Amino acid sequence: MTDNVVEAQALTKRYGRATAVNGISFTVGRGEIFGLLGPNGAGKTTTILMMLGLTDVTSGTVRVLGRDPVREPLQVKRMVGYLPDTVGFYDYMTAEDNLRYTAALIGIPARERDKRIGSALERVGLQDVGRKHVGAFSRGMRQRLGLAEILMKDVSVAILDEPTSGLDPHATSELLEMIRSLKRDGVAVLLSSHLLERVQSVCDRVALFHSGKIALLGTVSELAREVLGGGYNVEVEADGEGLALRFSEIAGVKAVDQSGPSRYRLLADRDVRPQAAAAVVNAGGALRRLSVEEPSLDAIYNHYFQTHGGQNAAA
Amino acid sequence: MPQREGSPWRGLSVVFFRELFDHLTSVRMLVLEFLVVLFGAAVVYFAAEQIRNTTAEDPFLFLRLFAPPGQSLLSFVLVISILVPIMAIGLGFDAVNGEYNRRTMSRILSQPIYRDALLFGKFLAGLTTLTICLVTLWLLVIGFGLLRLGIPPGAEEIGRLLIFLLVTIAYAGVWLALSLLLSVVFRSTATAALVALGLWLFLSLLWPALAQMLGEVISPSDIRFAQLGLPTPDTLAWQQGLSRLSPGTLYGEAVVAMLNPDAQSMTTLLAQFQGRIGSPLPLDQSIIQAWPQMVSLIAGMILLYVVGYVAFQRQEVRA
Numbered sequence: 001m002t003d004n005v006v007e008a009q010a011l012t013k014r015y016g017r018a019t020a021v022n023g024i025s026f027t028v029g030r031g032e033i034f035g036l037l038g039p040n041g042a043g044k045t046t047t048i049l050m051m052l053g054l055t056d057v058t059s060g061t062v063r064v065l066g067r068d069p070v071r072e073p074l075q076v077k078r079m080v081g082y083l084p085d086t087v088g089f090y091d092y093m094t095a096e097d098n099l100r101y102t103a104a105l106i107g108i109p110a111r112e113r114d115k116r117i118g119s120a121l122e123r124v125g126l127q128d129v130g131r132k133h134v135g136a137f138s139r140g141m142r143q144r145l146g147l148a149e150i151l152m153k154d155v156s157v158a159i160l161d162e163p164t165s166g167l168d169p170h171a172t173s174e175l176l177e178m179i180r181s182l183k184r185d186g187v188a189v190l191l192s193s194h195l196l197e198r199v200q201s202v203c204d205r206v207a208l209f210h211s212g213k214i215a216l217l218g219t220v221s222e223l224a225r226e227v228l229g230g231g232y233n234v235e236v237e238a239d240g241e242g243l244a245l246r247f248s249e250i251a252g253v254k255a256v257d258q259s260g261p262s263r264y265r266l267l268a269d270r271d272v273r274p275q276a277a278a279a280v281v282n283a284g285g286a287l288r289r290l291s292v293e294e295p296s297l298d299a300i301y302n303h304y305f306q307t308h309g310g311q312n313a314a315a
Numbered sequence: 316m317p318q319r320e321g322s323p324w325r326g327l328s329v330v331f332f333r334e335l336f337d338h339l340t341s342v343r344m345l346v347l348e349f350l351v352v353l354f355g356a357a358v359v360y361f362a363a364e365q366i367r368n369t370t371a372e373d374p375f376l377f378l379r380l381f382a383p384p385g386q387s388l389l390s391f392v393l394v395i396s397i398l399v400p401i402m403a404i405g406l407g408f409d410a411v412n413g414e415y416n417r418r419t420m421s422r423i424l425s426q427p428i429y430r431d432a433l434l435f436g437k438f439l440a441g442l443t444t445l446t447i448c449l450v451t452l453w454l455l456v457i458g459f460g461l462l463r464l465g466i467p468p469g470a471e472e473i474g475r476l477l478i479f480l481l482v483t484i485a486y487a488g489v490w491l492a493l494s495l496l497l498s499v500v501f502r503s504t505a506t507a508a509l510v511a512l513g514l515w516l517f518l519s520l521l522w523p524a525l526a527q528m529l530g531e532v533i534s535p536s537d538i539r540f541a542q543l544g545l546p547t548p549d550t551l552a553w554q555q556g557l558s559r560l561s562p563g564t565l566y567g568e569a570v571v572a573m574l575n576p577d578a579q580s581m582t583t584l585l586a587q588f589q590g591r592i593g594s595p596l597p598l599d600q601s602i603i604q605a606w607p608q609m610v611s612l613i614a615g616m617i618l619l620y621v622v623g624y625v626a627f628q629r630q631e632v633r634a
Contacts (some may be wrong), residue, residue: 054421055631075320075427077425077427084421087418088419090419090420101329105326107427268398
């Protein structure tokens with residue numbers, strides 16, 4: 001019917017009197033990378049556990065590929081790959097043996113196992129250490145091994161909990177590239193993180209969590225428009241007469257700020273670099289620098305809670 | 316509410332064989348096995364020497380190898396009853412919390428299996444490991460006996476020894492189920508191990524004495540029996556009932572019934588009243604005598620496992 005692989009409706013989880021997740025609703029489409037973002041303790045992991053049927057839902061519904069994870073856990077778990085926060089493996093076993101065990105649990109036929117394990121390890125770049133004990137693996141290698149497990153499982157939804165936490169920048173960008181390659185295979189990826197900046201580049205849409213609720217939901221530029229009223233910061237360095245006025249006439253520019261003798265900062269709701277360049281040239285000026293700063297999730301998040309923080313605390 | 320889909324046993328054999336392989340190749344198991352063989356060998360050797368030196372006719376010569384007559388301080392049975400709980404605790408204390416600590420639990424449970432398969436697979440693997448150890452040990456002692464004593468055991472002796480083996484496995488199962496339960500309840504493996512060992516010390520050393528005292532408190536001795544030098548039946552019943560809460564007591568009673576056909580130790584008094592003393596009990600009577608203890612051991616094992624199972628099902632999987 002629909003193309004959504006995950007649908008959550010008013011999903012709520014209470015532990016005693018504490019509410020961990022409070023009536024959240026979202027959908028994730030096929031082949032989409034969806035970010036569950038927010039600070040630690042905002043309810044991201046609890047949401048993930050409910051999607052996997054690893055914890056009971058207090059109220060509301062969640063459907064993964066049209067199935068109820070509480071009632072049909074095996075069906076759901078067969079089609080969903082999960083990379084937990086700081087994933088663990090059996091240290092005294094080799095990487096291949098670890099995957100063999102999971103492959104057997106998944107029910108991959110014995111004759112296919114080694115082939116699938118081999119190609120999964122190759123895709124994450126661990127083919128040379130497949131026979132090494134996992135105890136000697138670095139954190140980044142473990143995360144990659146966890147990703148290899150998901151690749152081997154051949155799933156339609158991958159749920160990654162804090163996949164980049166504790167990784168160095170190089171390992172992070174490698175991991176994010178692997179996540180993009182999952183998307184190219186048509187796998188829907190749900191990914192949680194408290195580091196907004198790092199993952200914003202891979203996410204098609206994000207849900208910003210705040211104390212058990214989804215505060216904001218949409219694409220990064222949508223959120224930027226909604227919260228910052230613009231979002232694109234175009235920096236122009238150019239000489240010329242009356243440039244500030246010309247810039248402010250460009251469609252989409254919300255404000256022009258002259259920060260130096262020949263420096264301008266344009267706040268716009270889209271990328272206005274071509275128009276800005278044209279404006280400088282038309283004015284007979286000399287264009288020295290032109291750069292754009294994508295709207296950052298951190299800025300959106302901070303701005304949102306500066307303005308909404310008060311009422312949230314009261315609620 | 317609709318029934319949950321799929322079989323709870325899916326993945327059971329996978330978990331079982333992996334855990335079994337782990338146990339059999341682990342250093343921990345090697346140490347435990349070495350310990351048992353060392354102690355067992357020493358004790359059986361002395362028992363054999365003792366038997367060789369006595370020429371008196373004895374229809375149950377082979378059983379003496381396991382449980383020497385008289386109040387021998389070190390018998391094979393005693394060694395087993397002390398070491399089997401340690402082995403079972405050693406195999407089970409980190410079964411579940413170890414998975415949490417290694418942070419493998421949620422990864423494993425996100426595979427298409429139920430928690431049932433994981434827990435039961437671990438339990439079965441532990442029990443199988445213990446069974447393999449005990450059967451090996453049992454065969455070693457019999458083999459040693461054949462070589463050293465030079466006489467084959469009779470059919471009845473083999474029957475008694477087989478039942479002794481089964482009772483020992485059930486006894487091991489009780490401790491395994493207990494340590495598995497503790498590994499579910501406590502997140503720290505060290506705590507689970509300490510509590511298990513503490514319970515073992517309490518139940519095997521302190522509880523028998525405590526049961527005597529409590530029995531006296533609940534139902535004080537009657538002076539009329541005391542003057543005759545006899546225990547008061549009510550007091551004795553309480554004391555026995557209470558002491559049987561310890562699996563060690565149940566095991567001891569069952570083993571004595573099986574391996575000492577002429578002792579009738581637990582009902583000596585009753586037997587005296589009924590005037591049946593002297594000739595050893597036949598096998599079927601011994602089985603009847605030990606039946607409640609055997610059933611209790613198996614029931615205890617199942618009960619402890621079920622409590623652990625329920626606790627595990629309700630547990631929050633975070634790591």
